[in-house]
Amino acid sequence: MKMILKEETNRAIEKIAEVLPAERLTADEPMSRHTSFRIGGPAACLAVISNEDELSAVLRIVNEEGAEYMLVGNGSNLLVSDEGYPGIAIKLGGDFDSIFADENDDTLVHVGAAKLMSSTSAFLTEHGLAGFEFASGIPGSIGGAVFMNAGAYGGEIKDIAESVRAMSLDKCEILDLTNEDMDFGYRSSRAQKGDIVILSAVFRLSKDEPAEIADRVSELAAKRNSKQPVNFPSAGSTFKRPVGGFAAALIEEAGLKGYRVGGAAVSEKHSGFVINEGGATCEDVLAVMRHVRETVYEKSGIMLEPEVRLINCEL
Ligand SMILES: Cc1cc2nc3c(=O)[nH]c(=O)nc-3n(C[C@H](O)[C@H](O)[C@H](O)COP(=O)(O)OP(=O)(O)OC[C@H]3O[C@@H](n4cnc5c(N)ncnc54)[C@H](O)[C@@H]3O)c2cc1C
Known part of the structure; x- marks a missing residue:
């Protein structure tokens, strides 16, 4: 189903097309291609910006038009809705x-x-x-x-x-x-x-x-590979470390290791990570996150806060 865009966003996209080369402006770009979770429907458009002049030109357009936009880095801390993002995703490249x-x-x-x-x-x-x-x-x-x-x-x-x-x-x-x-x-x-x-x-x-x-970098890489589910798409630690505890320990103590909905699961290797085991939707991840938060709260009285940034979706 095609997203319905605000008139402001459509107008801004038309104007951005006048200041960016066509190959750096893509309509209906699946955000699953730009997130480490490999999840997310299309952004109305993805604009890749290569220098400060282009950036200010694009920002002036979105401001003038009142269009919706967001910044995307490497997408390793983002959970984007299955419907996508009804605005302009701005990514830096080139001189940056x-x-x-x-x-x-x-x-x-x-x-x-x-x-x-x-x-x-x-x-x-x-x-x-x-x-x-x-x-x-x-x-x-x-x-x-x-x-x-x-x-x-x-x-x-x-x-x-x-x-x-x-x-x-x-x-x-x-x-x-x-x-x-x-x-x-x-x-x-x-x-x-x-x-x-x-x-x-x-x-x-x-x-x-x-x-x-180099030795210290290798040592830390080995530690990371042994403790984290690096072979599955994820966004790293799903929740922030709560005051006086560790999210992973609380999740494990609540018996949630391996808890899954659809293609999303609490990693068996590291309970702090929700992973995409294959074909997970944003809704699957959110369902796991909601259940984890509720269960941990019931057992410990601690409400976990997401570290992952939620785009066009909510818990
Ligand atoms: C396997 C794995 C392991 C991880 N391990 C760690 C870890 O050890 N420690 C840790 O802290 N994190 C970890 N993370 C999470 C993630 O990598 C970090 O939060 C990282 O800093 C996010 O950078 P990004 O470029 O991917 O940002 P994105 O996920 O693309 O964006 C994150 C936020 O930053 C904003 N943003 C991005 N670029 C800009 C910009 N130029 N100007 C303004 N706003 C901007 C976005 O709008 C968004 O709100 C891990 C993730 C994965 C998948």
Whole structure:
């Protein structure tokens, strides 16, 4: 069934077609192709933006028209509705997929929002810059990681972010935000107010031998592979860590390991992950999440909050 779009969104898409090359504007793009869950119906359109001028041109259009839009990073923390998203999904590429060392300080590195954590880690390892190892196995982009203050194995983006370059969504102004301005918290940042696009980040690292860094990256990868259901599509930890506990432990204690609806299940390997065992719909995942939340609440009095960002759907 075709989604009914607001007139504003249709008009914005027509105008965006005048500023973006056709190959970077796709109508009815299945979001399942852009999410690690491999779930999600079509976005009305996907616009891939390759530089700041294009971004401000597109933002001005969506603002003027009052069209619905969202930013998509690498889609590794998104659950998109089966109906899809009735707006414009904006993805950064091109110039935003960049990484380079600072000219004046060889422990600072500038990384574009579209760069993946894995390739950032590979660059830093090769250049003998340590401090990013914790993030090497997180399957997101730098933009998504800053937005989420992604973290693992005792580290988080907050620990290394010197500054963040962003664009305001309403006026398209460039903002240079300090670590403090970013107001990082557990899986949260100032970007979650929803008024900026992250363009790039500057990370402060420390010098070390490439071989030593590579060893630590491999060690963490082995840990991740042994503990997490990396062979199934998922969005990582489904729920945030509640105060005073761990979501996975609470889910396991509630007897929910392996609980499944349709193609979605609580992973047998790591109860903190809901996985797509094959052909799961968004509704299947939501049904698992609802049951997990209710059961954990009944057993422990703790209401788990989703870490996964829900797009056009709700619990
Ligand atoms: C197997 C697996 C393991 C994982 N392990 C971890 C882990 O150890 N630690 C952890 O923290 N997370 C983990 N995650 C979750 C996920 O990888 C992180 O949250 C990641 O930071 C999301 O980045 P992304 O680019 O995929 O963002 P997306 O999922 O595409 O988007 C996430 C949010 O960021 C916003 N966003 C994206 N880019 C921008 C931008 N440029 N400007 C403004 N907003 C933007 C989006 O609008 C959305 O709201 C895991 C996921 C998987 C699938």
